[in-house]
Amino acid sequence: MKKRILAAVLTALVVFGMTGCGSGKKESSDQKDLKKITFVLDWTPNTNHTGIYVAKEKGYFEDAGLDVDIVQPPEDGAEVLVGSGKAQFGISFQDTMASALTGDDALPIEAVAAVLQHNTSGIISRKGEGMDRPKGLEGKKYATWDAPIEKATLKQVVEADGGDFDKVKMIPSTVTDEVSALKSKSVDAIWIFYGWAGIAAENAGLKTDYFAFKDIDDVFDYYTPVIIGNSSWLKKNPETAKKFLSAAKKGYEDAIKDPEGAAKILCEAAPELDKDLVVNSQKYMKDQYKAEVDQWGYIDPERWNAFYNWLNEKKLVETQIPENTGFTNDYLE
Structure with a gap:
């Protein structure tokens, strides 16, 4: 559903190729030493994604030994690309994840960080x-x-x-x-x-x-949006996952401290965006990324489970979702 909502919100924007956007001012002298990571968006760039662009532009990913490619999703969504292992991380939403976590075609994905603390x-x-x-x-x-x-x-x-x-x-x-x-x-x-x-x-x-x-x-008050990861890849690469999320956290924290500077970085990466909208949206979002919690990205198990229990109760999923399914805080630092 959220992909459809974002489609309605952002269809007017010009779709463009994202690979390599926001390449960053810091150039590695030896790109061979950087571990390749593919990050897939849920739709075209917006202020849900700013922290990722800031982390890339300011070299936080590179400092962590990572070469992060930001790409647009395929027609069937970020969940499929991450679940297939073609991307290690991506953007999703707790409600749209539900169908991906159930049934015979369940995908090996899990939320590893909350982009926003509350449903806006x-x-x-x-x-x-x-x-x-x-x-x-x-x-x-x-x-x-x-x-x-x-x-x-x-x-x-x-x-x-x-x-x-x-x-x-x-x-x-x-x-x-x-x-x-x-x-x-x-x-x-x-x-x-x-x-x-x-x-x-x-x-x-x-x-x-x-x-x-x-x-x-x-x-x-469920989690929307979230960063998801491929479960199999995460288990095999826990330290790399932690490095990625640590760098992303720095990007989002910079967006909290300097929303106008962060908005400029997003607009440089996606010049078709309305600059006034991005700046004002960024000023609003600075209070939403962490809200009242100390740690960016933290997912409260009680709130996560409450929403999936509601889906179970209303029979809105193919099979019952067990408690504590589909998320982890283990890779946050």
Whole structure:
């Protein structure tokens, strides 16, 4: 679902080849000594990824003995590329990982770091039309991707607010620009990540209402996005994995300390991005990368398990997901 949401958010951006982007100012005198790592994005570059670009540009990966290639995902997603072993690390989301962890076609992937500490997604709408709370979606047009987890999430928050989910007008999503879609009134409500689409609405001067899923029900404070790794590779290369994540941590911590400088690095690597959007998004994201925790990347087992237990309870996965499946903090330092 998140890949679809990001597709809607970012389709307007020009897709370009990512291999070798943000190559860094520090050049190794002997590239043969660097261990090759492929990192696959979930979509085109955005501020979820800034720390990786900062780590590459500032030479943190190179200092760790790594030559990191940042690539775009194949059509079937980052999970497949990482699971196949063609990439060692990538970006995913706890909800979209669920289907990859279950069934006969389960992939050998696991989350090794939380990019953000909390779920920043929710529903955006035009201001003053009553959709500042879930019950207000009754009788309104919601742009849906018709995904089971998406619809179950929306149903739960609407009903928790005393609303009737059957009264929400579910229309197929064709949204590529949230601001234009809301202004034209082709839709009334859209699921977004506030750090990108919400900031874009602010930049455009569009007055909106918004509610975050995590503020309605704690079970929806799951991890989105996360860095995933290939489980087999991780077991065979634990020290390299730790070096990669240590360098990535430095990149994200730099983005926290200097959001404008980090935004400049991201824009240099992806010049088709709107600079004002990137800068303002980066200022928002600086408080989201670590939030209240001391260690960037830490995944709270209780919160992770709570969401997968909810999926189990609602029968939204092919097979039950056991506790503590799909993540590890073992490679964080």
